[in-house]
Amino acid sequence: MTVSSSCFTGLRRLLLGLLGCASLAQAFPPAPMFTIHGIARDSFGWALKASDQATVVVRQNGVVIAEAAVDERPRAGENFRLQLPMDTNPADPYRTGAQTTGTLLSIEVRFPNATLPVSSLTASSRTVGQPAGSSFIDFTIGADTDGDGIPDSWEWWQLGEAGIGPGDPRWSLATLGGGDFDQDGTSDHIEYLAGTFAFLNSETLALKITGWHEDGSALLSAFVVVDKTYRVEFSADLKDWTRTDVRQDSPTAQAQTTFTAADTREVSLYSPASIGRTNLFYRLVLVR
Numbered sequence: 001m002t003v004s005s006s007c008f009t010g011l012r013r014l015l016l017g018l019l020g021c022a023s024l025a026q027a028f029p030p031a032p033m034f035t036i037h038g039i040a041r042d043s044f045g046w047a048l049k050a051s052d053q054a055t056v057v058v059r060q061n062g063v064v065i066a067e068a069a070v071d072e073r074p075r076a077g078e079n080f081r082l083q084l085p086m087d088t089n090p091a092d093p094y095r096t097g098a099q100t101t102g103t104l105l106s107i108e109v110r111f112p113n114a115t116l117p118v119s120s121l122t123a124s125s126r127t128v129g130q131p132a133g134s135s136f137i138d139f140t141i142g143a144d145t146d147g148d149g150i151p152d153s154w155e156w157w158q159l160g161e162a163g164i165g166p167g168d169p170r171w172s173l174a175t176l177g178g179g180d181f182d183q184d185g186t187s188d189h190i191e192y193l194a195g196t197f198a199f200l201n202s203e204t205l206a207l208k209i210t211g212w213h214e215d216g217s218a219l220l221s222a223f224v225v226v227d228k229t230y231r232v233e234f235s236a237d238l239k240d241w242t243r244t245d246v247r248q249d250s251p252t253a254q255a256q257t258t259f260t261a262a263d264t265r266e267v268s269l270y271s272p273a274s275i276g277r278t279n280l281f282y283r284l285v286l287v288r
Helices: 005-027 152-161 188-194
Strands: 030-041 055-060 063-069 080-087 106-110 115-123 134-141 207-212 218-224 229-235 242-244 258-260 265-271 281-286
Touching: 055 080, 063 080, 106 134, 207 281, 218 229, 218 281, 229 265
Parallel strands: 030 134
Antiparallel strands: 030 080, 055 063, 055 106, 106 115, 115 134, 207 218, 218 265, 229 242, 229 258, 229 281
C-alpha cells in the first residue's frame, strides 16, 4: 500500500493542528490561588470575632469574587483569610472572577443586618500580587470623614471621655488623629489600634525592662488591654528582630510566643532570650 505525499501533508497538518491546540490549551492554565488575610476591625479598633457573625467580602467591578467568615481562632494575628482564583491570561480567564496580577479590589464587611465599607486600610499591597502570593491587610470599618485613618466614632468618643464637648474649640475631628494628643510618645493612631486612651499618658503601648530573674531571664513590664494579642521581640542591633517566648507573671508559667490579655492591666513578662546574652533590646508588638 502506498500513501501519497498529499496524504502525508494532510496528516502533518492535522498533527500540527492538534499540537497547536494542545499548546494553546496549556498556555494559560489556572494559576495557584492568591491569599488575602489579616485583621478586620470595628469602628473602635477592636478586632472582629467569630461571634460578630461578620463576613469579609472582596468585589471586583461590583461582583463578589471571594468571601470568608471572620474567625480569630485558627491563626494568631489574623481573623480572616480568603483565596482569590488566579489566571495567567487576562484576555480570556478560565473562569468568571479569576484575577491577574495588579488588579485593584474593593473590600467590605457583611453582617446579618448590614454591609459596611472599609474606612481605613493598611496593606502590604493594595493590588493582587503574583499567583501563590499573599497580602496582609489590616482595616477598619466605619466612616472616616477627615481621612486620618481613624473612624470618626472613636475620635468623638475619645474627645468626650477627655471632657471635651460642643462649645469647646477642641471639639473637632482635627484635634485627634494627626499627632500625639496626650504627648506620651505614642501617636493617636497607635493608641486607637492598641485600645488605649489618647488623652491618658499613663496608658501607652510600651515595654520596660524592670529587672532580671536568677536564671538570667529578663523581667519586662507592659501595659496590656483586654482581648488584645501581643508578642515580644528582641534585638542586639535594633535592626534584626527575633520573637521570644514569654511567661506571664511567673518564671514558671507556660511559655507563649503570643499572648492575649485577659484583662486591662500592667503585666510582668519573663523572657529567656537574655540567658547567656548581654545588651539586648526588647519591643512589644501588637498582633491584633
